[in-house]
Amino acid sequence: MDVRAQVSMVFHLDKCIGCHTCSVACKNVWTDRRGAEYMWWNNVETKPGTGYPTGWEDQSKYKGGFEKKEDGLELRAVGKVRGALTVFHNPNFPVIDDYYEPFTFDYQNLFDAKEGADQPIARPVSMITGKPMEIESGPNWDDDLAGSKHYAAHDPNLANVSAEEREALFDIERLVFFYLPRICNHCLNPSCVAACPSGALYKRGEDGIVLLNQERCRAWRFCVTACPYKKTYFNWSTGKSEKCILCYPRLESGQAPACFHSCVGRIRYLGMVLYDADRIEQVAQTEDHDLVDAQRSLILDPNDPKVIADAKRNGISDDVIASAQRSPVYRYVIEWGLALPLHAEHRTLPMLFYVPPLLPVMAQKSENGHYDTTHDDFLGSIDQYRLPLQYMASMFGAGNEAPVRYALRKQLAVRYYRRAVTTGDIPQEQADRLLKEAGCTPEEADRIYHLTALAPFDDRFVIPPMHREEAIEMLDEPLEAKGFAGMGIRKRPERGA
Ligand code: SF4
Ligand code: SF4
Incomplete structure (x- = not known):
């Protein structure tokens, strides 16, 4: 077991109000420059919709991420031969009209x-x-209109939704949308790193932040094509690529990244997780159906004595381990199973996880035309979800509905439970039963409620102490020795070596 530490994130989508404060905070800090005008390292799109750049989820057009082949993983667009053939004209490269x-x-x-x-x-x-x-057009051109047929119909995630469900989705009375804030996922297996012929992109050893060395960038722009989330950008003025740096100078001084700090809906959570780097290659090659579970299995229990011992042997300090033990990301992703990776099927192992939205939770009238709070479907049912489950599974389950259904069902059960506690119009036994059926206990429901609704700054952002003095030492030995081109992370030397 090769234990590493990774700063990772959770965005709770039911809490996002689509105000774009995060995008503006990032723009003011990082991309208010010549050549970067069109860049939004943080953007917020409305789903169903086409997003920014337009249709970024359509890999038949952009060819980002990895494909699983018989003999391993292969970048969809940027192999050695394909890379050489597309140096002068890359048909998969997004052009300015795809952004705006x-x-x-x-x-x-x-x-x-x-x-x-x-x-x-x-x-x-x-x-x-x-x-x-x-x-x-603009970076959020379909903002708030995304649910309408005009924009939503072009959302690639609707491809596997039945014609009937699709038609029903566009009924004017059923129009529905939610907001999807996006930044770089600081992936464990970043395709941007794997694609760069100059070695300009790398994954920081001590916290896994994916960075781009401007001195080494030679404007190949393969990173832009290779990132399936389109989160690297080319600056037309400097001739260098750029990307989100997770505000590492802020993190190093104990502050949350600008987009996290400014988030009005308090939807964002940040914390350290420990993971097993030895299993990255194996996990990234898992079949789509099991990918979400496989990715979660990479994340290790920070309270397990063996994990702690191996982490220490790898040079991870006590305070970083302690920070991982308090991580809100670990709670949402592993303990509660509520947060899921976006488009795991591209096999970059993104480390930004999303709590899928329940969308409007509205009281349903029962057959007699009255509101019956004792009915199990009083707050609606996952099976009659206004956005088809298959749509959500396409985004958050690599096509598998099971992890999405689990996350939504548990959230709904927590709502029943809290309503029983606060208003008393739902029988407590019914709320407890629904919790149990959703795989949750009242104690866990209280913890979910607290972290979701009440958590103060220090609980939402458990920023690990940074040890730059140790990190400098890590820059010596690339980890390509591990034999997996996609990793690009740097080996941590033995303590005292
Ligand atoms: S591949 Fe992952 S790490 Fe690289 S830019 Fe895209 S989202 Fe970020
Ligand atoms: S600031 Fe927060 S609530 Fe507002 S759009 Fe951004 S993520 Fe959503």
């Missing part, structure tokens, strides 16, 4: 316009050419 042409407005005209009969206006101006332009 960034724009500002000619505000000065509001002050300088000559006196006239009409109000002066501020016309849109391209931030690339500096010329007036017509706005035809």
Whole structure:
């Protein structure tokens, strides 16, 4: 067992209000620069919809991530031969129209316009050419309209939803959407790292943050193609690629990343997890159906004495282990089984997990036309979910409905339980039974409720102490010796070696 530490994340989607404060915080800190105008390292999209860049989930177009072959994993688009053939023209590379042409407005005209009969206006101006332009798209173009047929119909996750369910989805009375905030997943098996011929991308040894060394970047842009989440970007002004750095300078000084810190809905959680690097290759090759469970099995119990001993032998300090023991991510992902990776089928082993949304939980009238709080389907049932379960499974279950159903059912049971506690109009025995059927105890339901609804800053962000002095030593020996090209992480030297 080769125990490593990874800063990982949970986003609770029922809590996101789509305010985009996170995106703006990130933009102000990191991408308010020439060449980076179109970049949103943090973006929030509305689902069902096509997102940013448009249709990023359609790998038949963008060819990101890994494919499972008989003899192992292969990058979908960027093998040695394919890479060489696409140096001068890469048909899978997203172009500016797939993102949007960034724009500002000619505000000065509001002050300088000559006196006239009409109000002066501020016309849109391209931030690339500096010329007036017509706005035809934006980074959240389908915001709040995504549930409508016009946009939702192009969502790749609807491909496996039956025609009937799809038709029902677009009934005007049933229109439904939720928000999906996205940043780099700081994957355990990052395809961006595997694709870079210059070795510019790497995974930091001490906390697994995926970084891009600008000095080494040679503008191959294979990372942009290889990332199935389209979370590396090419700066047209500097000629270098860039990506989310999880605000590591903030983390190193004990502060949450800007998008986490500013999140209005308090949907974001951050914490350390310990995982077994020896099993990455095996897990990444698991069949789709079992991928989510396999990925979760990589994460180790931070209270297990053997894990602790192996972690210490690998140079992981006591305070980092203690931080992993308090990790809210471990609670959501492993203990409660509520948080799931996004599109695990691309086999990059993303370390940002999502609690799938229940969407509007509305009281249902029973057959006699009254609200019957004692009915098991009073708050609706997962099987009559307004977004088909297969849709959610396509995003959060690698096509398998089981982990999504488990997470939704448990969340719903916790809602019944809390309603029984707070309003008393649901019999306590019924709430306890529903909890039990969902695989939850009242004590666990209380802990879920607390971390979801009441947790203060220090419980949501358990920021590990950073040991930069040790991290510098780790930069010496690349881990390609482990024989897995995708890993790109650096080997931690034996303590005292
Ligand atoms: S492959 Fe993973 S680590 Fe690399 S940019 Fe994409 S999301 Fe981030
Ligand atoms: S700041 Fe938080 S609540 Fe607002 S859009 Fe971003 S993730 Fe959602």
